[in-house]
Amino acid sequence: MRTRPLKVALLGCGVVGSEVARIMTTHADDLTQRIGAPVELAGVAVRRPSKVREGIDPALITTDATALLKRGDIDIAIEVIGGIEPARTLITTAFEHGISVVSANKALLAQDGAALHAAAEQAGLDLYYEAAVAGAIPLIRPLRESLAGDKINRVMGIVNGTTNFILDKMDSTGAGYQEALDEATALGYAEADPTADVDGYDAAAKAAILAGIAFHTRVRLDDVYREGMTEVSAADFASAKRMGCTIKLLAILERAADGESVTARVHPAMIPLSHPLASVREAYNAVFVEADAAGRLMFYGPGAGGAPTASAVLGDLVAVARNKLAEATGPGESAYTQLPVSPMGDVVTRYHISLDVADKPGVLAQVATTFAEHGVSIDTVRQQGRPDGVGKEASLVVVTHRAADAALSGTVEALRKLDTVRGVASIMRVEGE
Known part of the structure; x- marks a missing residue:
């Protein structure tokens, strides 16, 4: 066994970084045995040096x-800083100085993953990022290593714990969106500004990373269609229950039937x-993978938090350290298919x-005609009348057969123009059937 330690620079020491440092210290002997050499925390870069870090x-x-990266002895x-800058510059600086990188930075990888992979490959170094998606769940390595010989056709999952907690509370208690969000904030699941989570930005970044790995093509954050969940209501959950469904914010990545393109999207959806995925509760994550030979696989576990995310970081650290000792590198970017990302309308x-x-009479026929004119076939219709204080209104719920999103959008725009339609209360996709 090598006695000279591999030296590690920790960039960032917040919730995740402090857990990484703690595990490196408390499990030092085990890590040494697993790697074949000691790993030593050689420096910790922070913004607030006066803060006490136990x-x-x-x-x-x-x-x-x-300066820490340029010291000359870092391996x-x-x-775990997060964000685009200074993380991007620091990672490229590391590569320029012969340092392999473990990152948990989903936003940066979704935006500039191709450039970072190219820099790592040019330098003959590793770029690992298991912690960037789904916290402690082993997902990226199975996709790019264990399933490397298979053809993945679809990935569908819950990849944001905050939104799943909120939707689960709305489903199980009947709470409204704001009430469930307030509870998530009080428990520490939601940030003071929850926009990145509830508007789907966090899930979209993870979707871009997963799509690129699953389909061996480059998918950027801008390629991912995104809808948030702030408009999901108690009425939507009531409708979902009548259909034998619940509602989840899903990341859905699909290979086209002809294999010539892919789609990547994040939005709330009803699922049976x-x-x-319907049974995934509270702040847990789960990802459902469909492959030609392996069939259907599901990965489940805690998707966020200091200790779970640090677990994924340390797993990458062990893998990269072993590669360093073997003077080898692990798998890099695989983007040989160069498949286009189709728009949401497809x-x-x-x-x-x-x-x-x-x-009043004739409304249902008028609505049905509008759907037919846009090539959208109706599966079921449910109508319920209710007094509105002036005249009478009805709630009309339509569930369609499978149709292109562009056709549905055209249908909705036409419905809004009908005199008999007072408003479109909600539109939600139905997935997982």
């Missing part, structure tokens, strides 16, 4: 991350209670549409 030698703390850098799925309409 268990970390103050002598390791620095505010100059660039591996762990980047019989689907494995996606084909089912829809649940709730309309507020005038409660």
Whole structure:
């Protein structure tokens, strides 16, 4: 066994970084045995050096991350800063100085993953990022290594714990969106500004990373269609229950039937209670993978938090350290297919549409004609009248057969122009059937 330690620079020491440092210290002997050499925390770059960090030698703390990387003795850098800059510059600096990188930075990888992979390959170094998607769940390595010999056709999953907690509370308690969000904030699941989570930005970044790995093509954050979940209501959950469904914010990545393109999208959707993803509760994540030979696989576990995310980071650290000792590198970017990412309008799925309409004869026929004119076939219709205080209104719920998203959008625009349609209360896709 090699006795000279592999030296690690930790860039960032927040919730995740502090857990990484703690595990490196408390499990030092085990890590040494698993890697074949000691790993030593050689420096910790932070923004606020005066903050007390229990268990970390103050002598390791620095505010100059660039100088730490340029020191000349660092073997591996762990980047848990997040965001685009200075993380991007620090990672490229690490590569320029012969340092392999472990990152948990989903936003940066979704935006500039291709350039970072190219820099790592040119330098003959590793770029690992298991912690960037789904926290502690082993997902990226199975996709790019264990399933490397298979053809993945579809990936569908819950990849944001905050939104799943909120939707689960709305489903199980009947709470409204704001009430469920307030509870998530009080428990620490939601940030003070939850926009990245509830508007789907976090899930979209993870979707871009997963799509690129699953389909061996480059998918950027801008390629991912995104809808948030702030408009999901108690009425939507009531409709979902009548259909034997629940509602989840899903990341859905698909290879076209002809294999010539892919789609990537994030949006709330109804899924049958019989689907494995329907039973994922609270802040847990789960990803459902469909492959030619392996069939259907599901990965499940805690998707966020300091300790779960640190677990994924340390797993990458062990893998990269072993590669360093073997003077080898692990798998890099695989983008040989160069498949185009089709627009959302090409996606084909089912829809649940709730309309507020005038409660009078002929309305249903008018609505059905509008659907037919746009090539969208109706599966079921449910109409319920209710007094509105002036005249009479009805709630009309239409569930379609599978149709292209562009056709559905055209249908909705036409419905809004009908005199008998007072409003489109909600539109939701139906997935997982």
